[in-house]
Amino acid sequence: MSSEVYFSNFRSRSQGENKNSKIKQLFDRAGFGEFINKNDLTAIKLHFGEKGNDAFLKPVLINSVVEKTLEYRAKPFLTDTNTLYYGSRHNAVDHLQTAMKNGFAYAVTGVPVIIADGIRGDNWIPVNVGLNHFSKVKIAGDIEKSDSMLVLSHFKGHGMSGFGGAIKNLAMGCASAPGKIEQHQCAKPIITEECTGCETCIGSCPVSVMSLVEGKAVYDRGECIACNNCLSNCPESAIELDLDSLPEFMERMVEYAFGAVINKEGKVGYINFLMDITPDCDCESFSDASIVPDIGILASNDPVALDKASYDLVNQEAGLENSLLEHHHHQGGDKFRGVWEGVDGRVLLEYAEEIGMGFQKYELITL
Incomplete structure (x- = not known):
C-alpha cells in the first residue's frame, strides 16, 4: 500500500500566492477539515524554539493553520512539552516566556499557548501500546485529552535520530518528562580517554550523578537520566554518544509516537516544512547553516509517508x-548521514511501518 503526500514548492510569482496560501491549499487537499469538528479542542503541536535558535517555524506560517482550523469552528491551541535537558524550556514558566519571546503570543496568533505536560512535566496519562519496548507510554495530559491534532514539524537533522520530522515531533514532543527519560534510558553517554578532569560536566549535571575519580569524570549509570547536558557542555568533546544504542533509542521513540496518536485514529494531520534545513534540532541554542536549499511544504495523514517523502526530497x-x-554533496547522497555519520534515521521509518503507523511507499502529489 501507499499513502498520498501533498507537496507545494516555495515559488510564488502571482498576486495572492504565497507561503500562507500554499499552507491553506495543502490543508484542504490533505482533507484535514474532514476530521476537525465544531468545538474540537484541537492541539496544534509544534516546537517553539530554544532561546537563541532562529530556525523554528515562524508564527506567521502557523497562523495559516490556525485560521483554517477556526473555519471549522474548532478551538485550537498551540502546544509543546517541557524538555528533559535544562535549557530555556525545562519548565512551563520558562517555556512560555521563551515561546512569547520567539513570537508565539496570543496577540500574534490569536490562540492560547498551552504547555501540555504541566508546569514541571508531571501532567501525563498512561497510554496502552503493547509494543516491544513499552507496554504503556506516558503521554502529555493535555495532548492526550485533546479531540484532534495537527502536527507541524520543521524538518531538519538530528544527532541521535539522523533527522527530525513528524515522527520525532510526536515521540519527544508529546511525551512527558518521565516519558522522555524512558526513551533516552538506552542511550547514555560515553566518557572517553580525552577527559581532562575539568569538572565542567559535573557542574552541568542536573541530577548530580557525576563525579571525579583519579582525575577522570565518571557517572552513576543507574541514576543518569540521559539528558546529555554533559555531552553538550564538555569543552574537550570528551563525552560522546553511544552510537550502538541509537537503533534501540529510535525504536523507543517510534513507540512513543505511536502512543501519541493511537487514541486519535483518523483525527490527526501532519505538515512538514522543508526550509532552514539545519543539521541540528531546534532544541539547540543556535541555528547552524542549512545543509540544502529550501524545498517546500508537505502534508499528509500518514506521518511515515510524510517523513519518507521529506527525507527523499532533501537527499x-x-x-x-x-x-x-x-560528504554527500551530490544529488542523491544521504545528507543526514553526511552530517551524522553512524546515525541511520531510516531505522525510524522502517520500525514505524513495522508497527503499523503508516507506509514508506507514497504518491507525491504536487499542487
Whole structure:
C-alpha cells in the first residue's frame, strides 16, 4: 500500500500566492477539515524554539493553520512539552516566556499557548501500546485529552535520530518528562580517554550523578537520566554518544509516537516544512547553516509517508557548501548521514511501518 503526500514548492510569482496560501491549499487537499469538528479542542503541536535558535517555524506560517482550523469552528491551541535537558524550556514558566519571546503570543496568533505536560512535566496519562519496548507510554495530559491534532514539524537533522520530522515531533514532543527519560534510558553517554578532569560536566549535571575519580569524570549509570547536558557542555568533546544504542533509542521513540496518536485514529494531520534545513534540532541554542536549499511544504495523514517523502526530497538536493555537510554533496547522497555519520534515521521509518503507523511507499502529489 501507499499513502498520498501533498507537496507545494516555495515559488510564488502571482498576486495572492504565497507561503500562507500554499499552507491553506495543502490543508484542504490533505482533507484535514474532514476530521476537525465544531468545538474540537484541537492541539496544534509544534516546537517553539530554544532561546537563541532562529530556525523554528515562524508564527506567521502557523497562523495559516490556525485560521483554517477556526473555519471549522474548532478551538485550537498551540502546544509543546517541557524538555528533559535544562535549557530555556525545562519548565512551563520558562517555556512560555521563551515561546512569547520567539513570537508565539496570543496577540500574534490569536490562540492560547498551552504547555501540555504541566508546569514541571508531571501532567501525563498512561497510554496502552503493547509494543516491544513499552507496554504503556506516558503521554502529555493535555495532548492526550485533546479531540484532534495537527502536527507541524520543521524538518531538519538530528544527532541521535539522523533527522527530525513528524515522527520525532510526536515521540519527544508529546511525551512527558518521565516519558522522555524512558526513551533516552538506552542511550547514555560515553566518557572517553580525552577527559581532562575539568569538572565542567559535573557542574552541568542536573541530577548530580557525576563525579571525579583519579582525575577522570565518571557517572552513576543507574541514576543518569540521559539528558546529555554533559555531552553538550564538555569543552574537550570528551563525552560522546553511544552510537550502538541509537537503533534501540529510535525504536523507543517510534513507540512513543505511536502512543501519541493511537487514541486519535483518523483525527490527526501532519505538515512538514522543508526550509532552514539545519543539521541540528531546534532544541539547540543556535541555528547552524542549512545543509540544502529550501524545498517546500508537505502534508499528509500518514506521518511515515510524510517523513519518507521529506527525507527523499532533501537527499535529491545538492548539498550546500560552507555547511556542516562535508560528504554527500551530490544529488542523491544521504545528507543526514553526511552530517551524522553512524546515525541511520531510516531505522525510524522502517520500525514505524513495522508497527503499523503508516507506509514508506507514497504518491507525491504536487499542487
